[in-house]
Amino acid sequence: MMVAAPTRITDQSLRQFAGYTMKRAFNAIRADVTAALAPFELRMVTFSALSVIVENPGLRQSQLADALLIERPNIVALVDELVRHGLVEKAKSSTDRRALSLVPTLLGVDSCARATAAVAAHDRRMTAALSSTARTELIEMLKSIERAGEGLQNDGVTTA
């Protein structure tokens, strides 16, 4: 069979779906935020984890896993990475001898603050075309989608 190729390729049908454009938008975000975090030797996940640890000092690993929707086995290497970089310490819990309390170091608190500023700059770049109210509305809409996923069949929980 012989067929000539079209010159202009479209993705019209897919564009009707929020998920398709969201994936493309998120890819752009990921590329940019990854670059923004590189100077701090942080990845997206480790930055998220550090941020939650700084905001909730003393939390347990399982709580961190729950908060970021990460499976517990994957938390171990992640936290170890933060410990290795001197950003977080694994303290023993005073109430449960099995548990660890994650505490940020001074360096961790400082790095988190500076990384957060870098990510904020990144975020401004990516949403530069949006008014500040539009940006707020966007986040609210995303939250409502996140919530919509919570009540569905297999409860596909994962991520960070």
Next chain:
Amino acid sequence: MMVAAPTRITDQSLRQFAGYTMKRAFNAIRADVTAALAPFELRMVTFSALSVIVENPGLRQSQLADALLIERPNIVALVDELVRHGLVEKAKSSTDRRALSLVPTLLGVDSCARATAAVAAHDRRMTAALSSTARTELIEMLKSIERAGEGLQNDGVTTA
């Protein structure tokens, strides 16, 4: 060091960023759309590819790769999967003996239509909380973020 764990874990700081909530929203979407596509033996990527092939019959593999921001090597197995399922045919290009023209089969066109309906239902589930104008605005905002990523440093291109 002994530290008691906080009872309620927050992610306030991360919530200021569109990217964080977008990742969580997209995870929810992915879980649901993956389930929606399972009956058709399609994955997100293969569905996207099939949709573009149906919409642009005769396109070359490299055009498909460009359209979906997939690296060319990854297109090969992807298209083969569609061929194996009888949804697409690799036709020889009439103008370039190196090139392939991707053409949907009748089954491919039909499956694409039914899968598109299933994905549309999924999309409605996920955006149920949004008014139809809000949903349109959401997609426009996501497009603007996607565009914002196009003009940046390393031009982090990837995805599907």
Next chain:
DNA sequence: GTCATTTAGATATAGAGTATAACCAAATCG
């Protein structure tokens, strides 16, 4: 027309990211 360069498709491979199963030790509960 011939040679250098580019393009289309393909192969092999590697690295993230994330998921599952199974294990030990301590806590909890009947």
Next chain:
DNA sequence: CGATTTGGTTATACTCTATATCTAAATGAC
């Protein structure tokens, strides 16, 4: 107390995506 659950861990595997390299054919310079 014994059974069950929970916190952390290890090992492992699967998906997704990226990079390097190869060939055959097309294009472009002269």
